[in-house]
Amino acid sequence: MENTYGLLIDYGYCTGCQSCEVACKEEHGYPVGKWGIRVHDDGPWEIEEHMVNWNKLPFPTDLCDLCAARTAIGREPTCVHHCLANVIYYGTVAELAPKLAEKPKQVLFVPEYKPLEAKGPFEPKNKLAGRVHHAAAIAVTENENFTTSSQRSDSRTDVGIE
Secondary structure, eight states, X not given: OTTOEEEEEETTSOOOOOHHHHHHHHHXXXXXXXXSEEEEEEEEEEEETTEEEEEEEEEEOTTOOOOHHHHTTTOOOHHHHHOTTOOEEXXXXXXXXXXXXXXXSEEEEOOOSSHHHHHOOOOOOOTTTTOOOXXXXXXXXXXXXXXXXXXXXXXXXXXXXX
């Protein structure tokens, strides 16, 4: 574990600015809908009267490679560099573990880049394997209480073409 690197994230003070998300997307050129790190919302919800809990939780995804190109030349990952609240730390698990023990609301992530190569493809364990399954076929017909939109001919379906 001494050469295993990770990210320590103190989400107790994360402001949810998403600068880590933006910096990561720019660094790696990820398209819309893909992130190396993603900030999730937990809340808002009321703890007690006039007290609200709303956590911002940054999570590295399976696309996170801890900025291998940056760290190979002695730079820190871009999410750490651009974190405006200074709540993301990079280092070895041995360095970060004692910091993790210092206070609550922290998480130590060791991302697994290219998880399919690391774990292999997902193989579902079907409890009903080998059994034949048949779907029930039913016919839907119009009656006085129910019509489908394709069976209606009133102002809701009239498109003005005559």
